[in-house]
Amino acid sequence: MKYMILSFHPLVFFYLLGSFFCLFSVVLGMYSLYFKYILLEPIFVPAALTLIALGIGMQCIFFAMLFDMQEERNSGEWY
DSSP states (O other), rough: IIIIIISSSTTHHHHHHHHHHHHHHHHHHHHHHHHHHTOOOOOOHHHHHHHHHHHHHHHHHHHHHHHHHHHHHHHHOOO
16 A cells, blocks of 8 residues: 555566466466376476576565665654
């Protein structure tokens, strides 16, 4: 609410992108399990893509949290 309604801040994009990649990695992880246990195929590529998507998503969320903490410290205000 603070960064979208009261005043727009680019941190919203980090949070949205991180959430998207984390949810995408969950879906891709379920596909990897389907690929392994139903199709009985090796899962190196789907599992690697799952881990890459999860890493990107978590990194975006952590950067957004870090930038949010710095913004709070610099502004000195709390809404």
